[in-house]
Amino acid sequence: MSGVFLRRLCTNTSGASARKWSVAQVFKSNFADSLEGLRAHVSGSDYVAVWLRRTGSPSAAWHRVSRLDTLEAAYSKAKHAAEKFQVLQFAVCPFEVRASKVVAHPYNFHLFPRDELDIKRPSYSFTCQSSHLASMVDEGFDFNACIYDGISYLSREQEDLAKVWKGIPVRGKYLEKSSSSPSVADAVFLERIRSRIKQWKNSFEDSSTRNDEPLIKSMRKLILGSEEYGSRPSITIDVCSQRQVQLALEVLAQFSEDLVPLIIPAKGAGAWAVRVLLTSSKEDKNLLEQELQNLEQEQTKAFRGFREVIELISAAQKPIVSHNTLNDFTSIYPMFLAPLPSNVDEFICSLLSVFPQVFDLNHLMKEIAPLGKTTNIPTALSFLNNRFFAPVDVEVSPVAGSEGKIHGLNVVRICQLFAKLCSILRSAPESSQSDSSHQAGTLERFANIYRPWPSADPLDESISIWRNDTRRVNCKDVVFLWGFKKGMSTKMLKSRLQGSHKVFSENFDVRLVDKTCAIVIFWQPGLSETLLSIMNSGDISGPLWDLVSEGLKAAGYETYMKLCRLGLFEADLADAFDYNFVNHDDYSEDHSMRKNYEIHSSSESMIYLEDL
Structure with a gap:
């Protein structure tokens, strides 16, 4: 009785605390100040929790990652959703765990992609679901503030392109002379650059020229191609290839005591230039290099935008905690790193x-409740509170701009749930170094698991069929069926299949994927190939022919994988299978023949940033 009372008390206390939690809301206007606070909190944290809110999510049942998906199929689905919907809220919460206490520092960043740098790329467009936007409005979300004061960003790849497009100079590194003999063209280029640099330097070092008339000085600068970078003399070396850039840096290494090179890409792409700056002393050179470093950092911040947060977290090397890792990081990757790779292993x-x-x-x-219905954070917390005594006290640090704000509150619940799970698994970290080491070792087996569902073998291609059944089946033993009569239940379909052919005389099960498509699970290996061979041959008779004449069709798991890889996400799975067969004309899996297919969607669901 006392245990039940304590569990209820823990639940009620948790709910009361949650109502008092508030999260710092960060926009472009307060981003710089918030970034400094976040940097300090990340440095002192044990973990960093993340939570994302997008403009929508896959609506059709088979579009969502499910137990039927292998890791590759799940990645394809998550990749499609990440490229379709836009992240508007990105909550970050560094937190410390000490026994049964969590100290959390939550920030909710409001994002909106825009071409602030006027580089004409990338061109953003994304899909919105009205139900998602309506729920955000119900929570008091301010879309005007998000659009006009949301934080923009560029991925690492986009930043590199932007710097080239804007012609931003990059400090060059001196190169040692190549051991290989230069070609005739290279030798001519090297000698020409060496001679020009010597003449240019001598013109400033020759005391007899210091008292020349201004006109003569101007003529000398014009002839030598001399310019000024701030208060320092400079000269520009035109080059037409990366090879000539390297050769120029080899020459400049001979004058490294007082020269500082800058590599300037041509706007848009293509040709390069090397600008050489002349310093007056070693101290002046150190001062210039520091100035260039500070300038580079300021320019980088302007390009990165919100990606500063991602780089900060990455540099800290703190463990990340997420509620749905595959979905979250397929969204994070293209926004801040580079376009998503085509395969999950590279990702x-x-x-x-x-x-x-x-x-x-x-x-x-799932380590604690493999069959529990814990599809979201509140359900998971309720499940644990009803079954375990593992109280967790959550202290949310007061942060400027957080008063009365609830957006991003789930990131605090993620911290709470993680600490509770660690406590139940007897792996909660303590303040001592030895306990921290023990905790790290215990949790290590749960790190970096991107499979949609747990499996003893990370390379296993088996799938799970039912939520409340731990049995797994190899995906090769699964056949997709569609084209049956509308409204047919699993029981009715299985009844019609039984006895329709000898292949269905063995043990098999049927499950609906959506209202138009079902899967047949053969528990005896090899029967799926037999059924597909029969359906593909056309040599069908008896009751099975009656089903086929009504429109029944079949495909193996590889065809389903193909739909996911190519992004053929029609509203119903049966339509996607039909589209694939009409356009590809067979059951083959010739991946070398893949093409890019355009998925048509209503223009009303698209937001074009150029129009805002």
Whole structure:
């Protein structure tokens, strides 16, 4: 009785605390100040929780990542959603865990992509779902503030392109002379640059020229091609290839004591130029290099925008906690790093170089309740409170701009749920170094799991069929069926299949994927190939022919994977299968013949930033 009372008390207390929590709301106008506060909090944290709010999510049942998906299929679905919907809120919460206490520092960043740098790229467009926007309005979300004061950003790849487009100079590094013999053209170029640099330097070092008339000085500058960079003399070396850039830097290495090179890309792309700055002393050179470094940092901040937060978290190397890792990081990757890779292995490998340790609450939760209906954070917290005594006290630090604001509150709940799961799994970190080491070792097996559902073998291609059944089946033993009569239930379809052919005389199950498509699960290996061979041959008779004549069609799991990879996300799964077969004319899986397919959507659902 006392245990039940304590659990209820813990639940009620948690709910009361949640109503008092508030999150700092960060816009472009207060981004710089908030970034400094976040930097300090990340530095002192154990973990960093993240939570994203997008303009929509996959609506059709089969568009969402499910138990039927292998890792590759799940990645394809998550990739499609990430490229379709836009992140408007990105909540970040550094937090410390000490026994049963969590100290959280939540920030909710409001984002909106715009071409503030006037580089004419990228051209943003995204899809919005009215239900998602309506729910945000109900929560008091201010779309005007988001659009006009939201924080913009560029990915790493977009930043590199932007710097080239804007012709931003980059400090050059001196190169040692190549050991290989230069070609005749290279030798001529090297000698010409060496001679020009010597003459230019000598003109400033020759004391006899210091008292020349202004006109003579101007003529000398014109002849030598001398310019000024601030108060320092400079000269520009025109080059037409990366090879000539390297050769110029080799020559400049001979004068490294008082010269500082800058590499200037031509606007748009193509040709390069090397600008050489002349300093008056070693102290002056150090001062110039510091000035250039400060200027580069300021320019980088202007290009990065919100990506400063991502770079900050990445540099800190703190473990990241997310509620749905695959969905979250397929959104984060193209926004701040580069376009999403075509395959999941490349995606995970690249992501690990930026975020080496990521924990997914779904996988921690399934360790405790593999069959529990814990599809969201409040449900998971309620489930744990009703079954375990694991009180967690959450203290949210007061941050300027957080009063009365609830947007991004789920990021605090993620911290709370993570600490509770760690406590239940007896792996909660303590303040001592030894306990921290023990905690890290215990949690290590839960890190960087991007599979939609847990499996003993990370390379396993088996899938789960039912929520309340731990059995798994190899995807090769699954066949998709569609074209059956509308309104047919699983029981009715299985009844008609039984006895229609000897392939259905063995043990099999049927499950509806959506209202138009079902899967047949064969528990005996090899029967799926037999059924597909029969359906593809046309040599069908008996009751099975009756079903086929009514429109029944079949496809293997590889065809389903193909739909996901190509992004053939029709409203119903049956339509997607039909579209694939009409346009590809067979059941083959010749991936070398893949093309890019355009998915048509209503223009009313698209937002074009150029029109705002």
